[in-house]
Amino acid sequence: MFQRKYKDVEAKWWEPTDNGKILCTLCPRYCKIGEGQPGFCYIRQNKNGRLITLGYASPTGFAIDPVEKKPLNHFLPGTKILSFGTAGCNLGCKFCQNWSISKAKLDDINSLKASPEDVVKLAKEYGTPSIAYTYNDPTIFGEYVMDISQLARGEDIKSVMVTAGYIDKKARKDVYKYIDAANVDLKGFTERFYWKNTISHLEDVLDTLIWLKKETDVWTEITTLLIPEENDSEEEIKSECEWILKNLGNSIPIHFTAFHPDFRMKDKQHTPEFILTKARNIALSMGIKYCYVGNVHNVEGQTTFCPGCGTALIRRDWHTVISNNLDNNHCNKCGTVIEGVYS
Numbered sequence: 001m002f003q004r005k006y007k008d009v010e011a012k013w014w015e016p017t018d019n020g021k022i023l024c025t026l027c028p029r030y031c032k033i034g035e036g037q038p039g040f041c042y043i044r045q046n047k048n049g050r051l052i053t054l055g056y057a058s059p060t061g062f063a064i065d066p067v068e069k070k071p072l073n074h075f076l077p078g079t080k081i082l083s084f085g086t087a088g089c090n091l092g093c094k095f096c097q098n099w100s101i102s103k104a105k106l107d108d109i110n111s112l113k114a115s116p117e118d119v120v121k122l123a124k125e126y127g128t129p130s131i132a133y134t135y136n137d138p139t140i141f142g143e144y145v146m147d148i149s150q151l152a153r154g155e156d157i158k159s160v161m162v163t164a165g166y167i168d169k170k171a172r173k174d175v176y177k178y179i180d181a182a183n184v185d186l187k188g189f190t191e192r193f194y195w196k197n198t199i200s201h202l203e204d205v206l207d208t209l210i211w212l213k214k215e216t217d218v219w220t221e222i223t224t225l226l227i228p229e230e231n232d233s234e235e236e237i238k239s240e241c242e243w244i245l246k247n248l249g250n251s252i253p254i255h256f257t258a259f260h261p262d263f264r265m266k267d268k269q270h271t272p273e274f275i276l277t278k279a280r281n282i283a284l285s286m287g288i289k290y291c292y293v294g295n296v297h298n299v300e301g302q303t304t305f306c307p308g309c310g311t312a313l314i315r316r317d318w319h320t321v322i323s324n325n326l327d328n329n330h331c332n333k334c335g336t337v338i339e340g341v342y343s
Helices: 116-126 138-154 169-175 191-198 202-215 234-247 273-286
Strands: 014-016 022-024 044-047 050-053 061-066 080-085 130-133 158-163 181-185 219-226 254-258 291-294 312-317 320-324
Touching: 022 050, 050 138, 080 116, 116 130, 116 138, 130 138, 138 158, 138 169, 169 202, 181 202, 191 202, 202 219, 202 234, 219 273, 234 254, 234 273, 254 273, 273 291
Parallel strands: 080 130, 130 158, 158 181, 181 219, 219 254, 254 291
Antiparallel strands: 014 022, 044 050, 061 080, 312 320
């Protein structure tokens, strides 16, 4: 395994321009790339007038994680998931917690070689019912995602995108064709925050979330990393919840997670746990059915409660499931349906 080499794999989403550059149409950044140059993400390169995807079959490593680590709390809870990513990213987050991977060029790190067949075989060998495209943003290795997820679907293995949702409207139809679940990182809820801290735009992410909810069968959960004095105000949290309720409904799970100082935000403090609890309480009081806290030990804040009778159904601590009292997808006390994917 991990021996087959891929060289100069042509990307799917690009077009030539009049001035000899290539226009990459995979994400809303729409990089115009000169000969021999990479795009913003580092791993899509203009080579002899063709856009090459350097990330194809070049993962930076594999891990077996709890699916709760993605985080996904309503998708096969308590199971393991095969996780991997590549180098590079199409966002420029100052607070990136995986920056050693997402801000690296492929030549800078010791990447593996793994065909789509290798990845699916690895999932089968370790008995993981799903594969996560994660660590950096899988949007930028969309061709690799497409090929793996199609093979995985044939083996009854599910596929999960852990993503910022920053993807072109046409390209996402291809990339998500065989995807079963996604956790979308809604990084804040103001355009100012997005542009200042990620060099991207909020509206494109919101559009992806609406598309996932209304036009696909992809089970979707949302994560917002709360950064002190950046995106943790009561006003911003309320605005985010109002938008979710209006556009996505009350059953999409939200995860408010704790920031730790890293990359270019080492001057910020860790997120106090009370801020996470406050955000969760706001969401629940506004009518969100399922809201969780993350990156802290907080059993109550990580437990799935029945929205009908209040019974604690799936109790968790960090990424560990302590107990699961679901009856298939129903509350075992009152029979209320608990939205999610459980088989």
